[in-house]
Each structure stands twice: as structure tokens, then as C-alpha cells.
Amino acid sequence: MPELPEVETTRRGIAPLVEGQEVTEVIVRQPRLRTPVPGELAEWLVGQRFGTLARRAKYLLLPIADGHLLWHLGMSGSLRLVPIGTPPRTHDHVDVVLGNGHVLRYHDPRRFGFVDFVRGDPHADTRLARLGPEPLSDAFSGEHLFARSRKRRVAIKPFLMDNANVVGVGNIYASEALFMAGVDPRRPAGEVTREECERLANAASSVLAAAIAQGGTTLRDFVGGDGKPGYFAQSLNVYGRGGEPCRECGHEIMSLVLGQRASCFCPYCQR
DNA sequence: AGACAGACCTGTGAGC
DNA sequence: TGCTCACAGGTCTGTC
Numbered sequence: 001m002p003e004l005p006e007v008e009t010t011r012r013g014i015a016p017l018v019e020g021q022e023v024t025e026v027i028v029r030q031p032r033l034r035t036p037v038p039g040e041l042a043e044w045l046v047g048q049r050f051g052t053l054a055r056r057a058k059y060l061l062l063p064i065a066d067g068h069l070l071w072h073l074g075m076s077g078s079l080r081l082v083p084i085g086t087p088p089r090t091h092d093h094v095d096v097v098l099g100n101g102h103v104l105r106y107h108d109p110r111r112f113g114f115v116d117f118v119r120g121d122p123h124a125d126t127r128l129a130r131l132g133p134e135p136l137s138d139a140f141s142g143e144h145l146f147a148r149s150r151k152r153r154v155a156i157k158p159f160l161m162d163n164a165n166v167v168g169v170g171n172i173y174a175s176e177a178l179f180m181a182g183v184d185p186r187r188p189a190g191e192v193t194r195e196e197c198e199r200l201a202n203a204a205s206s207v208l209a210a211a212i213a214q215g216g217t218t219l220r221d222f223v224g225g226d227g228k229p230g231y232f233a234q235s236l237n238v239y240g241r242g243g244e245p246c247r248e249c250g251h252e253i254m255s256l257v258l259g260q261r262a263s264c265f266c267p268y269c270q271r
Numbered sequence: 272a273g274a275c276a277g278a279c280c281t282g283t284g285a286g287c
Numbered sequence: 288t289g290c291t292c293a294c295a296g297g298t299c300t301g302t303c
Contacts, residue, residue, distance in 0.1 A: 002297095072297085075280090075295080076280085076282085076296080091281095109280080109281060111280055112297065154273075158275095163298080170297070259274095262295075
């Protein structure tokens, strides 16, 4: 499942072979994604050249002459480059054929992702305009979290996962950051202290940076050719470990539902 | 405006 | 073994 680190890894991986390339053909095999693939996609793209690829939150931005492709990988999407002529597999929904002999191929079993075209400034688009700061930027800090969370009664975990507060912190990273910071995920956001917000911001940034450094290892759905789970899974302290002993103190990891999401935490280490 | 429920989709794994 | 079914996940929409 692409979390922010995987989206960033995708961007870095495909950029060298996509930037500056002309689109020669667009093939849509399955238009029914989270939002339908626009019928005019080929019309918009063919003959255009891609500019410098960017990322905002979990969105990839692919610039063309008068706008941007806005691509979201959803929960199971991947964007890869394959040589022209590579036969599509099941769930290979969209191909963007490039002049250099490569195909930018979108694969998404659960079809939670989407691709759309935004004319003009993409950051003015409703999907991007309300987003909070990037977790690895200077705009994100403990002070920012502290200021945003005052008087908020929602639990700190769903607060952290709210894109308006900080982007790219999904269920897994929110759980891990809260463990690292020693904060109980059920606490009302407004009651988390300034010092705890500082620890939380540092924890969220460092766990995301570590995951990017590992190449955005998938954490759950990923299974290698040898059937082994993702590498980063070994680093998880609480996520998916309900009922198991805490690695720090040995107490049992609790699991419950917060904001409609499974949440795991150590009731002894996290107060 | 904040809080929360529901919808979207399908592979996986548990239970029968 | 084969079937059913709940669950996971991010984000948008709708309701209170």
C-alpha cells in the first residue's frame, strides 16, 4: 500500500525516464477508478511533453503544457515503467506510452486511486488546496501541531491522520509515531502538551524519513518473490501487533478502533 | 465548524 | 477442500 514514502520513491524512480518525454499514446483498459478516468485523457496528453515530476502529500503531479496530471495511487496502486510491448497483467488499468520506448503503466487491484487533469495551478485544486504541511518540511513542527490541536476534542491519532493538519501520516505511521513519542492515541488532541507535540512531530518525521531511506518498503500488502513480507515490517513496534508483548516493556499491546481505524498501542509506554 | 459514519474495491485470511 | 465473510487502507461526501 503506497504510503507517502512509496509515492516519493515512485516519483524518484520514474522521473528520469518520464521528464521531457512526449506522450505518443494513451490506453485506458479500466476507466472505473475512484473517480472515472476522463474520456478526454488521450486528447489532453498525446503530443504533450512532461515537465518536472513533483509530489504533494500522496499525490503525484506530472506537468504538461497547460496544466498537470494529478495521480493518486490509492491504497493498492503502482506506477511503473515497462518497455513498449510488455503484455498487460490483470489490473493494469492505464498506459501512457512515451516517445522513448517506455510505457508508464498504472496497476491498481482495488481501484482506490485515480488520475485527473488539472488546468492551471494544481495547488488551487480543491484536492490540494486544503492540505496541511509536508511532514518533512520546515512548515511542520511540534509548535504547528500544538497550535492546530488546541480545543480539539478528537483523539490525537485521527487528528494526526487528518490531512488538514499534516499530510502523509497514514494509519501505520500514526501508530508508530505515537508509540515513539509515548503518547496514548486515545487522548483528546487538545490535551496533548506542547512538549508531547514536539516529540510527536519529531517521531512522525523520523519514521517517514526512515521509510523513504529504505526505498518506501511496503508494509503490509507487499510480498517478495520469495513470499517474505516487507523489510520495514520488522521495524514496527505496535502496528499489527495487538496481543503481542511490547518490545520496550513486555506489556501486552492493546488494539481498538479509533476514528474507524484499527489502532494498536502499549498502554504502559504510552500515556 | 467539528465529529463521525458511509461509500468506494478487491485480495487475503479466518472460520465454518 | 471449498465456501462465505469480515477486514484493511485513504479520501471524499453526507449528516448531525
